[in-house]
């Protein structure tokens with residue numbers, strides 16, 4: 621398979637420092653709103669990179685569920701590989717790949733579990749079938765067959781047949797407090813625009829980076 625000629629030029633837009641918000645969260649909210657309004661598929665999907673004790677990185681996609689000055693929130697199983705890696709090393713990187721608008725955003729920061737109350741509030745807002753799936757899935761661990769998984773779902777459905785399904789204590793959110801956020805806009809001939817915000821105490825410093 622020859623992949624060498626698979627490429628395109630990025631011609632949609634440029635990015636200038638004068639167009640950037642002073643605060644990267646405000647800038648992120650502008651870009652996320654545009655991604656949603658332009659009906660990109662899975663606009664809140666982000667790749668999350670963590671590292672294990674040996675320094676081996678691993679990645680997976682999760683959905684961003686909240687963002688504000690305190691950081692970026694996603695939800696997952698606290699026994700999952702990502703959560704176990706975060707227990708040993710809180711350093712994390714997030715990546716939003718908005719191909720259709722020739723943009724990407726990278727976030728580097730530190731992840732912390734959110735409170736059980738906050739997690740339960742979000743959990744209760746989810747569709748019941750997803751709540752049962754969270755109870756049934758020992759995320760990231762081997763499961764012998766799909767049938768075993770579905771049996772576990774059926775057991776949970778029976779167990780929680782009446783009333784609200786409570787949030788499992790092994791499931792909840794992480795908030796990523798960022799210290800670096802980069803905004804990338806594709807440019808012609810690989811001469812892209814990149815701006816990196818770095819936290820300097822209460823303020824943020826902005827550097828244009830070579831493409």
Ligand SMILES: Cc1cc2nc3c(=O)[nH]c(=O)nc-3n(C[C@H](O)[C@H](O)[C@H](O)COP(=O)(O)O)c2cc1C
Pocket residue numbers: 662665678679680681682683684694695696697700701702703759760
């Ligand atoms: C579009 C998309 C969204 C996803 N969202 C989540 C999510 O919000 N939380 C989650 O735990 N897994 C989500 N997943 C599944 C993860 O990518 C991953 O398979 C799972 O969390 C286990 O990862 P780990 O074994 O590295 O911990 C999503 C997958 C895709 C493709």
